[in-house]
Amino acid sequence: MSKKTISICIPTLNEEETLYKAVNVVEDLFKTELPDYLLEIVITDNASTDRTWEVIKELSQNRPHIKGFRFSRNFGYQNSVFAGLSFAEGDAVIELDADLEDPPNIIPEFIKKWEQGFDVVYGVRKKRHKPVYFRILFNLFYRLLNLFSYPKIPENAGDFRLLDRKVVDILKSLPERNLYLRGLVHYLGFNQVAVHYDRQPRISGKSKFRLVHYIILAIDAITAFSKTPLRMIGIIGVIIFSFSLILSGFYVAGALLKSIQVQGFTTIVVLILLLHGITFICIGIIGEYLSRIFDDAKFRPRVIISETTNVESSPKIL
Numbered sequence: 001m002s003k004k005t006i007s008i009c010i011p012t013l014n015e016e017e018t019l020y021k022a023v024n025v026v027e028d029l030f031k032t033e034l035p036d037y038l039l040e041i042v043i044t045d046n047a048s049t050d051r052t053w054e055v056i057k058e059l060s061q062n063r064p065h066i067k068g069f070r071f072s073r074n075f076g077y078q079n080s081v082f083a084g085l086s087f088a089e090g091d092a093v094i095e096l097d098a099d100l101e102d103p104p105n106i107i108p109e110f111i112k113k114w115e116q117g118f119d120v121v122y123g124v125r126k127k128r129h130k131p132v133y134f135r136i137l138f139n140l141f142y143r144l145l146n147l148f149s150y151p152k153i154p155e156n157a158g159d160f161r162l163l164d165r166k167v168v169d170i171l172k173s174l175p176e177r178n179l180y181l182r183g184l185v186h187y188l189g190f191n192q193v194a195v196h197y198d199r200q201p202r203i204s205g206k207s208k209f210r211l212v213h214y215i216i217l218a219i220d221a222i223t224a225f226s227k228t229p230l231r232m233i234g235i236i237g238v239i240i241f242s243f244s245l246i247l248s249g250f251y252v253a254g255a256l257l258k259s260i261q262v263q264g265f266t267t268i269v270v271l272i273l274l275l276h277g278i279t280f281i282c283i284g285i286i287g288e289y290l291s292r293i294f295d296d297a298k299f300r301p302r303v304i305i306s307e308t309t310n311v312e313s314s315p316k317i318l
């Protein structure tokens with residue numbers, strides 16, 4: 001019986017300090033704990049400005065199992081992960097960040113679950129090495145997301161996961177441009193199971209994912225998997241209209257009965273500002289949904305490949 005191939009996809013952006021160790025750790029893991037499997041490593045470089053691409057080319061020398069893809073510019077983290085999954089050829093595909101915050105020693109457990117018949121094995125973080133305010137924001141985000149979205153997305157599940165080949169092939173066929181892969185994977189269904197683990201500190205350097213990136217990812221997640229914000233606009237409109245009718249009736253009745261002296265320039269100004277604020281919030285929500293439709297309608301490439309290593313032929317766009 002021929003050996004099965006496991007593809008490890010590593011998205012990178014300015015990871016020259018971590019990439020050597022990440023690749024060596026993965027290779028040692030397969031030599032010692034997973035000798036019955038063939039290894040493929042797919043590294044995507046999101047147009048790094050340091051020596052990351054040179055490191056990838058150095059690593060791929062005399063290592064035909066390492067394939068490198070450099071993008072023409074930074075297309076974002078989610079597109080980098082998607083590209084890695086798309087170029088991988090293994091029977092199962094695992095996404096692993098180069099900083100090794102998601103520990104590679106969990107990979108054998110992923111593969112064990114996969115061999116038991118699970119099509120998707122996803123990691124759930126029990127512990128994070130982040131400031132307290134970050135952890136509070138993460139918990140709030142997942143609660144809001146699961147309050148609004150369908151299907152429900154497991155709390156603290158990241159992009160560290162194993163996907164069976166048939167799941168990857170279906171994921172590649174989806175036309176969406178604004179990607180939230182965690183949600184898409186759970187949307188696909190199949191036989192899924194969680195593996196819990198403690199996240200580790202970065203092995204070197206600083207995270208390239210800032211607070212603003214988490215906010216953008218949260219907006220993408222909610223707008224991709226929930227219509228609730230759009231419906232809330234209508235509900236807010238009905239509430240404001242009803243309140244306005246009641247208030248108008250109250251003042252008209254008071255004026256007719258001469259029991260209320262209708263005045264208050266300040267009140268009018270405050271109400272106008274409040275209504276304008278609500279209006280702009282609603283327009284912003286609609287704009288987020290329209291922007292997603294606009295991006296999908298243009299059907300531009302998710303990534304553009306400028307260079308490759310150890311790849312005979314590959315598409316220049318994806």
